[in-house]
Amino acid sequence: MKTPSIPHRLRIGLLGAGRIGTVHATTLVQRIPTAELVAIADPQIEAAQSLADQLRVPNVTPDAHTILNDPNIDAVLICTPTASHPALIAAAASAGKHIFCEKPVALDLALHDAAVAAAETAGVKLQIGFNRRFDANFARMRQAVIDGEIGQVEILHIISRDPAPPALDYLRTSGGIFLDMTIHDFDMARFLTGSEIVQVYVQGAVLVDPAIASVGDIDSHVTLLRFANGAIGSIENSRRAGFGYDQRAEILGSRGAIHTSNNYPNNVVISNHNTVYRDLPLNFFMQRYVEAFASEIATFVRSVHEDLPVAVSAADARAALVVALAAQRSHTEQRPINIP
Amino acid sequence: MKTPSIPHRLRIGLLGAGRIGTVHATTLVQRIPTAELVAIADPQIEAAQSLADQLRVPNVTPDAHTILNDPNIDAVLICTPTASHPALIAAAASAGKHIFCEKPVALDLALHDAAVAAAETAGVKLQIGFNRRFDANFARMRQAVIDGEIGQVEILHIISRDPAPPALDYLRTSGGIFLDMTIHDFDMARFLTGSEIVQVYVQGAVLVDPAIASVGDIDSHVTLLRFANGAIGSIENSRRAGFGYDQRAEILGSRGAIHTSNNYPNNVVISNHNTVYRDLPLNFFMQRYVEAFASEIATFVRSVHEDLPVAVSAADARAALVVALAAQRSHTEQRPINIP
Amino acid sequence: MKTPSIPHRLRIGLLGAGRIGTVHATTLVQRIPTAELVAIADPQIEAAQSLADQLRVPNVTPDAHTILNDPNIDAVLICTPTASHPALIAAAASAGKHIFCEKPVALDLALHDAAVAAAETAGVKLQIGFNRRFDANFARMRQAVIDGEIGQVEILHIISRDPAPPALDYLRTSGGIFLDMTIHDFDMARFLTGSEIVQVYVQGAVLVDPAIASVGDIDSHVTLLRFANGAIGSIENSRRAGFGYDQRAEILGSRGAIHTSNNYPNNVVISNHNTVYRDLPLNFFMQRYVEAFASEIATFVRSVHEDLPVAVSAADARAALVVALAAQRSHTEQRPINIP
């Protein structure tokens, strides 16, 4: 709660007033006294206007470049569809804005690299939106590994399941489950173990909804991982947990093990004459990760203010993308894929 | 996240920039878009100024009456020492301000009644700060009772322990453990069971720190309760749980039971070669009840905006006070005390 | 599993082939290689015969004195109705048999003292059946207290609830809830804290079944305790938990706290689209305490073989009886009762 005396509040523009843009805008306005949200851009101007009204943001525009060209804006949050990320990163970088960009930067490596090069050349900060690193559970696991509480990491298991599949329209342009969903888990695997993934092998299936096959995607898989440090791991994904947003992990180390359970809306347990029960875990990613989203934006703002390295770099995003592309290939070719 | 179109934001003045005043001020500024905090009063003007700077509140004053006399202010939050509550309630009421007042309203019934009568005469809202009713755990317990998930309430047990005793200076003017601490549990007992307490018997002791005896108080007790509906209950209080802020309850009903455990900063469990462990529960009442504090203020603001009955009334506060005074007497006279 | 070379197996006679007699007989035959059950006495000879057939015990008799007079028998287990305990203890003692007697020894102190004096005079072992001391959960709690894991004991809370009330016929001769049921908890309170109870105050009620009132008993109470060492405690009893056999305790100490939860038939948790649930806790005292019963009998056999002091003495039984009688009086007179 201590606010150091700050020369000025970071002036931020939001690009994209959709679901995740709304989350970050709300965080900025309600939780980050060291920044202010001064403008919102969205081609769907009603969305931008409605969000601006709600949060009392003074400026809205249908055109992201209005914000990029505004010399009074210090930084932008890119929350637009993935396809637009590379060009917006490049434009923001050449305009000298610091950048927070939602994951993934791009769906292929060439686009990713070009966009990142632009940011590097311009010398602006570029943080990528792997929000789970800021979650209290996963951050505590990472700390346990760093502190040696469980010795050397040997086996990792990540469970990551959505409560229900997204709309087919979303899935059509999502890039597929590995680039859209598992990429978070690939990042988490690197983050938790502190080691790079060197091989993937996928067992995937359409178990939830045959319509997902019709758009060329799968909805369930277990992916086997090999790490550079010799550790082994697996990731379970499903588009439908049914009971809530299922986000867990566990690690076996040489001196112990660590696991985390889900987050629940309350801790109440009821016993009646038939069963012992509690309410379902949190269902919605915004509830589950509300504190993580707030923390990642606060961290970005601090990185700019204090000129610190960003917490999640473009190199992190690239590494996860490389693994996701290898997983896609493993699924298509039905064989283990080594990652150089 | 939906904000209805609101004619104007409720304009609120804060009286008292101490610990709990800071909590409520922060909630108002960061979480309640339907209200705005326009002024802060505290005789310690530096505290008021510092809080105002942090939250960008435009006005500060050493004198509560500056706020009470300001015709542009709709409501006040009274977060001053208990002794000043009755006079401030009366003054705010006669100035036509809606009132949120921290518990207890007063340390004796005559003062309580006079203050409440003033608010009733003036026709202003008066909500009392029993924040625990808004906690997700206790609210879920209450809902289970109302919904008949456990049948008729038969036995209640409340555990309420501070992590560590407050400063002796605080204890000197606190009114004693029953009026300062257990009053929350008496309210919770009424809230959870939906029945009035008709008898108390106290077993109290100084087990934590002999210095607490020197200021005429105790630091530990178990108090046995009898309810009007025939149910039985007990409350455990200690000024020192050591491991954190211990806030739990359980109820046995005719068709089942319900209990709630503490809140933790994360859900991570670590097993090493010696033990299976996790981090301590939340230690600080502001962390533990951060959402409850936010919800009680949001509820107050909504009561005023929508002209609804307040969620926690002066009658609730009076009932808890009556029990607390009976508990004091039980402790002094070492016998069960009936409450008419 | 190591069996030392033993001169001979302890030859034991069982007096009473009812529910608890069957438990102990089964333990003796199946789990205690250092003893053998050689005879069973029960006036209901069919019960004795059926149990003997099942466990291949060679001798049955309707008359306990046949066993008491048998010079080849080393020890007896007294599992008859409470009213017969004192006379059987005296007779067994004068016959030189070591004695394991179910609790309580007697329903009044004079009878208790006379029976115990007989055993002392005869120099035979006399262990009383407070089985919960041998339960893994409560034994671990006791060990934590002894080892100083939580510092000095300050507040104790015991929850002890039957799944459902016993038959009215049983209740008619049980001696009332304090002598029949709470006596276990009074023993547990002494055992866990290592301190004597010096005051009790009871809030009791008939909440489960009005028929229980018709036999002059109550079915629910919370009893407030004061200990000689300054600690405070409470015991919750109900004759109907509904969801199972509810047997828990917790202690707050100066350096931490300890609690234990119930025992379940399995650790499986199921989440569906409505709730997260598990099977009910163990319902029957014989399942819940099967290992404790086995351990108490094994301990008795070892005490005799190795001439060690018994684990639960007649003095322990007397102390619990004194408290139970005081609790009865507190309930009748509706006031706190001091125990000299």
Added chain:
Amino acid sequence: MKTPSIPHRLRIGLLGAGRIGTVHATTLVQRIPTAELVAIADPQIEAAQSLADQLRVPNVTPDAHTILNDPNIDAVLICTPTASHPALIAAAASAGKHIFCEKPVALDLALHDAAVAAAETAGVKLQIGFNRRFDANFARMRQAVIDGEIGQVEILHIISRDPAPPALDYLRTSGGIFLDMTIHDFDMARFLTGSEIVQVYVQGAVLVDPAIASVGDIDSHVTLLRFANGAIGSIENSRRAGFGYDQRAEILGSRGAIHTSNNYPNNVVISNHNTVYRDLPLNFFMQRYVEAFASEIATFVRSVHEDLPVAVSAADARAALVVALAAQRSHTEQRPINIP
């Protein structure tokens, strides 16, 4: 506890007085009133004698054939080293004895099939020792699947870790981790899902002890499974959990999920000023599965007495062996192996 009137107790001979032979012998003597252990054979006659003394078994012999040729013996438990299983099964079958044989029947399919054919020809019962099917946790999971509590099985995850690696001498002749350890998990995977495994892919490593590599084995692996019904799964094995015997599983189904945690020696949780902790899970397979071992032998005895199909058949053992051999090959050839 009900014992039906039985014409005669099943007369059983034990072949092999090692660790698991001792477990089963103890169960027979202490828990199965419908059977009696009449003879023990072990080339290490001292081991046989010591066990016989302890359990009061009348006959011992260094030669299994003494038991196989005894016309008064109804059934044998084969608890000898794996290499001797096929010949002993064949000999027991031709002598008309019913057979309980520890897993695996053989380390290759030809030997397995020949032994099983002998039993089939002779018309004797042949039950294989996959004890985990009788564990309360895994049996409850299987029941949930059968009862449709979680809908169709989609993803399975099995965690199976020994507390510490066995002696190198044991590992040298164990057949390797897949035939020695994972074969239990392959059986569990078939049992829990009710579907056959059609593909395996192994990521294995020596992470625990380099000496294990020196005997040609690995100590850690994650194995990816594909089932005939379309489900996906993975098995985690480690020879060293460190904190105890780690035996868990979870299943995601179309309408929910199910998981089970480990078994602990008690349910006590202690909070001090640094941490919240409990004792380690059960460490030893005999403690963890004591009830499962007892139940599998009781089930075998009942199968013989009541002429029922055995609970775990030779076909089950063969199916697990086929998968284990495929896993070995996957590990060696570093590629997914399809199982016809």
